[in-house]
Amino acid sequence: LGLECIVYMGEVDVRRQQPNVAAMELYGAKVCAVTAGSRTLKDAVNEAMRDWAANFENTHYVLGSALGPAPFPDIVREFQSVIGNEVKRQCEERGVKIGAMVACVGGGSNSIGFFSPFIDQKEPRLIGAEAGGIGPGVGENASRMTGDAARDGIMQGYKSRFLLDDDGQALPTRSISAGLDYCGIGPQLAALGKSGRIEFTAIRDEEALEAVKFFAKNEGILFALESAHAGAAAMKIAREIPKDQAVVINMSGRGDKDVFITSPVFRPEEWNQFLHAEIERLESNKDIHDAKIMTK
Ligand SMILES: Cc1ncc(COP(=O)(O)O)c(C=O)c1O
Known part of the structure; x- marks a missing residue:
């Protein structure tokens, strides 16, 4: 369309996801490394919102996750629902009964899209895998639904579950995967976690790395580190699912970038x-x- 595209990305993420940066630049985007705060996703969202707020007349904000102010969570869920609709159609056509669906959860776009056609049903089990990082301590993970520091709050224009200190300020997060290294979670997922429709589990860095190896060796596919959190969670719950039912994992990205x-x-x-x-x-x-x- 000939539109200028500016991508804000935390400086830490620019460094650890350099293959993605190279691809974005080849496609014609200008990638701005954000040096504020923890220099990861939270700070990149801040910077993008600042730019948008200063340039409403000629700028459209495009968000890569199901969070932020309304109507962004709805827009992103709707577009990402092609994933869940495709899973539903393919499984129905093949007579596959799904016992559980597992997706990784950063801000929540791949998971809410994957789960959305199944949310109003009682089954299958829907499981979100968050970043357990290197441990349960503050600053060691990004476990917004299962972590000790998780609480309700308002940030970046939306109310949801966040990792916050007693003053309501964002706590530092940590994950081997840049895409899960964020202190908030989309409001729809937070509500569905509260109601119990979606179950959450935290997967540690080392478990994600093991899952990358496992799926490469056994399935011949290279999971992104983010998606490997879903793979690891699926391996854990597979034992609880009857043998004649499928566990569907959403592979949200390829591991070449990692x-x-x-x-x-x-x-x-x-x-x-x-x-x-x-x-x-x-x-x-x-x-x-x-x-x-x-x-x-
Ligand atoms: C490959 C991949 N999977 C998952 C995510 C997590 O984001 P979301 O929870 O919005 O799907 C990211 C975020 O950058 C990603 O790059």
Whole structure:
């Protein structure tokens, strides 16, 4: 459409999700690294809202998650519901009975879209996997529904469950996955968690990493670290589901983007050697010079 696209992203996330940044820039977006606060998703949302509020006459705010002021949670849920509708149709066509559906929950867009056609039914079980990070302590996770510091609050234009201190200020969060590293959760998910229709569980970083390996080896698919939280949660609850029923996992993204996080863990020595060789190559400039000539 020829519209200018500005993406605000926390500086920490720009660094740990560099493959995504490269792709966005190739598509033509301008990516602004946000250096305020914890330099992650919360701060990027603040900055995007500031820009929007200062430029209503020529700017449309586009939010990647099911949160923020009305009508954004509804808009995002509606568009993301293609995922759940597709699951429902395919399972009905094949006569598959679903025992449980599992999705990871950052702000909540992939999960609310995935769950939405099933919410008004009693079944299947709907399970949201949050970031359990490195432990239950303050600043060690992003467990808004299951964590000790979770409480009702108002932030970034919406009322929901947040990780907040006694003064109502956002607490720091931590997760190996940039997409789950956020102190709030979409208001619809918070309400459905309260009513009991959606169950929540916290998955720790190490469990997510194990799930990446498990699904790569056994299914030949590379889960994003975010989605791997859903994979790990599904493995935990699979034992509770009757054998003739399916557990459907929403793979919200591919793990290619996480190679700079997973490789140092899975193959530290080889990765170290690779990075050193890459730096040498860049400094020598030879291959880059050749590639530039080729792209011309
Ligand atoms: C691959 C992937 N999955 C899940 C999420 C979590 O977001 P949401 O809960 O809005 O689906 C993100 C967020 O960036 C993501 O990149």
